[in-house]
Amino acid sequence: MPQANHRQAEPPACRLYLVTPPALEPAAFAPLLTRALDAGDVACVQLRLKDCSDDDIRRACDVLRPIAQEREVAFILNDHPALARETGCDGVHVGQSDTPYRQARKIVGPDAIVGVTCHDSRHFAMVAAEDGADYVAFGAFFPTQTKTAEYHATPDLLRWWSELMEVPCVAIGGITADNCAPLVRAGADFLAVVNAVWGHPDGPAAGVKALNAAIAAALAGTGDAA
Ligand SMILES: Cc1ncc(COP(=O)(O)OP(=O)(O)O)c(N)n1
Numbered sequence: 001m002p003q004a005n006h007r008q009a010e011p012p013a014c015r016l017y018l019v020t021p022p023a024l025e026p027a028a029f030a031p032l033l034t035r036a037l038d039a040g041d042v043a044c045v046q047l048r049l050k051d052c053s054d055d056d057i058r059r060a061c062d063v064l065r066p067i068a069q070e071r072e073v074a075f076i077l078n079d080h081p082a083l084a085r086e087t088g089c090d091g092v093h094v095g096q097s098d099t100p101y102r103q104a105r106k107i108v109g110p111d112a113i114v115g116v117t118c119h120d121s122r123h124f125a126m127v128a129a130e131d132g133a134d135y136v137a138f139g140a141f142f143p144t145q146t147k148t149a150e151y152h153a154t155p156d157l158l159r160w161w162s163e164l165m166e167v168p169c170v171a172i173g174g175i176t177a178d179n180c181a182p183l184v185r186a187g188a189d190f191l192a193v194v195n196a197v198w199g200h201p202d203g204p205a206a207g208v209k210a211l212n213a214a215i216a217a218a219l220a221g222t223g224d225a226a
C-alpha cells in the first residue's frame with residue numbers, strides 16, 4: 001500500500017481509500033477528484049467503473065490517474081488487471097468472482113498493489129494474504145445504496161484480523177463520518193467510501209474533511225463510543 005502522504009510527517013494509523021462512483025464522465029469528474037484529494041489525507045483512489053467498455057476505462061484512467069499520482073495517492077483500477085498494467089495504474093482490486101489473485105498478480109507484476117475482496121470471510125482473507133495480496137477488504141459494514149451487498153461484516157472481524165495479521169485490511173460498505181469510529185477502533189487500516197465523499201451535501205472536499213476528522217477523533221478516543 002502507499003507510503004505516507006507527503007503533506008504529513010506521519011501517516012495516520014487508519015487512512016481514507018476513495019472509490020469512484022460506478023459511472024462518471026472523466027472530464028466532469030476530474031475537478032471533483034482534484035478537490036477531494038486537495039482537501040485532506042487520502043491514501044488511494046480506486047477507479048470503479050461498472051458496465052463500461054475497455055476504451056471508456058482507458059480514457060478515464062488517462063484523465064484521472066495523473067491527478068492521483070501527482071499527489072502521491074495510489075491509483076488502483078477495479079476488476080481489470082490487464083488494463084491496470086496497460087494504463088500505468090498502481091494496482092488492481094479483484095473480487096471473488098473476478099480474475100483470481102494469482103492470475104492478477106502475474107498480469108500486473110510483483111511491484112503493483114493487488115487487493116482482494118474477502119466479504120465477511122476469514123478463510124478468503126487468509127488465503128489472499130498467504131498468496132501475497134497487499135490488502136484484504138471486508139464488508140459491507142453498513143447498508144449501502146452503491147452496490148447490492150450480499151455479505152455483512154462486523155467490527156470483530158477487523159479486530160481479529162488486525163491483531164493476528166500484518167497484511168492491511170480495508171473496511172467498505174455504507175461507511176460515513178458518523179458511523180466509522182467502531183471500524184477505526186477495531187483496527188481498520190483503510191476506510192473505503194463512495195457515497196460519503198461523492199454524495200456529501202457540501203461536496204467531496206467536505207466529505208474528505210469530515211472523514212479525516214472522524215478518523216482522527218476515533219484514533220484519539222474522542223469519537224463515538226462503540
Ligand atoms: C476496497 C474494495 N473492497 C471491495 C470491493 C468490491 O469488489 P467486488 O466484490 O469485486 O465487487 P465490485 O466492486 O467489482 O462490484 C471493491 N471494489 N473495493
Ligand SMILES: Cc1ncsc1CCOP(=O)(O)O
Pocket residue numbers: 019139140143144145146147149172173174175192193194195196
Ligand atoms: C464496492 C462495494 N463493495 C462492497 S460495498 C461497496 C460500495 C461502497 O459504497 P458506499 O461507501 O457508498 O457504501
Ligand SMILES: [Mg+2]
Pocket residue numbers: 078079093094095098
Ligand atoms: Mg470486482
